Amino acid sequence: MNKELIIGQTVKYVKQTLAEAEGGHDWWHIHRVWKTAQLIAASEKADELVVALGALLHDIADSKFHNGDETIGPRKAREWLQSINVEEAVIQHVENIITHISFKGGNHQQPFRSVELDIVQDADRLDAIGAIGIARAFNYGGFKNRALYDPAIPANLKMSKDEYKNSKAPTINHFYEKLLLLKDRMNTETGRKLAQQRHEFMEHYLKQFYAEWDSNFIV
Structure with missing residues (x-):
């Protein structure tokens, strides 16, 4: 395989596919996750092609935008x-990364593990916290017409x-x-270091x- x-072909495909995507899950989100995954992978023993493809394709069809269908992303x-x-x-490895990368609530147990998934998952979670994470959260909240805050809803x-x-x-x-739970759910040492400041x-x-x-x- 010419990696x-x-x-390169996958980058072009993802850019085209996500050209009209919601701002928090668009090409630039993918690009950040890809580059952060490369940074983390530099300190880990991992298959670089699997890491790159997992990062580039992890949100190719996010279930949030496909009626909750969690099979469409791995299938595409x-x-x-x-x-x-x-x-x-x-x-198969990339499919497993896409299937198991997402945060699915505080009580969810992840059945599949690999160092490549750990890397891409950390990169994706890092993009969900810090300044960009805050921007993405409110962008998606606006997209779904959600309230900013309601003290009556804990x-x-x-x-x-x-x-x-x-x-x-x-x-x-x-x-x-x-978002505040992700710092303690990082898989890699690099992920933990990067998460601390963003947290x-x-x-x-x-x-x-x-x-x-x-x-x-005070005014």
Whole structure:
């Protein structure tokens, strides 16, 4: 296999496929995850092609935008990779990454593991926290017409997978139900180091948010 050609063709395919995607799940999200995965992989013993393809294709058909169908993403990735004659073992590994990468609520157990999944999952989770993570959360909340915050609706940390998928809670709740949990769920040492500063930024942001919400700040 010509790895550079496969990756180059896949980049072009993903750009075309996600040209009209929601801003938090568009090509630039994919690009950031891909580059961060490469950074993490430099400190791990991993299959670079699987990492690249897993990162590039991980959101090729996110279930959130396909009526909750979690099979369409792995299926589209397989169809694409078969069309460019990628080896079956690589295709299966990429399918497993796409199937198991997503955060599915606080109580979900992940049945498949590999170092390549660990790397891509860390890269994806890093893009969900920090300054960009905050921007993505509110962008998606606006896309779904969700409230910014409602003090009467507390965060729910005991949701099942289905409850998490179907939640319509305000965007601020998402910080407690997912974003603030990710720092301690990083798989790699590099992921943990990168997550720490982004986590602290979110904590500072929330303090500022509540201060402004309650008009409890000095002019």
